[in-house]
Amino acid sequence: MPENFLWQLVLQLAMLCITGVASWLGGKISGSKEERERRESQQQEERDLNRRIFRLLLRYRLQDLHEHYVLGGRPCPVEVKQGIQEVYELYHSLGGNGQGTHMYKELMELHVA
DSSP, X not given: XXXXXXXXXXXXXXXXXXXXXXXXXXXXXXXXXXXXXXXXXXXXXXXXXXXXXXXXXXXXXXXXXXXXXXXXXXXBOHHHHHHHHHHHHHHHHTTOOTHHHHHHHHHHTSOBO
């Protein structure tokens, strides 16, 4: 009888340990998923911020070119117009429009030097 009792006690302890380990692993797995989702969300926010910063810098570049060539009344070399085209395409692909498009069109209408 004591052997049977001891055997049952060992089995119950083993089941308790297995259940505890399984619960701990389940918590780790779900915690990893939450951490991964948090990290992905943070990375997306950083990408969005970088896109906004890059778009702003491109708009400022268009503005500088516009002031120099359009408002300054200077002729625009072909290679500069090619650069303007590249800057505008990137600016537009990042969601820029409106004022940048207006400046771009005026730059493209300039006489070539």
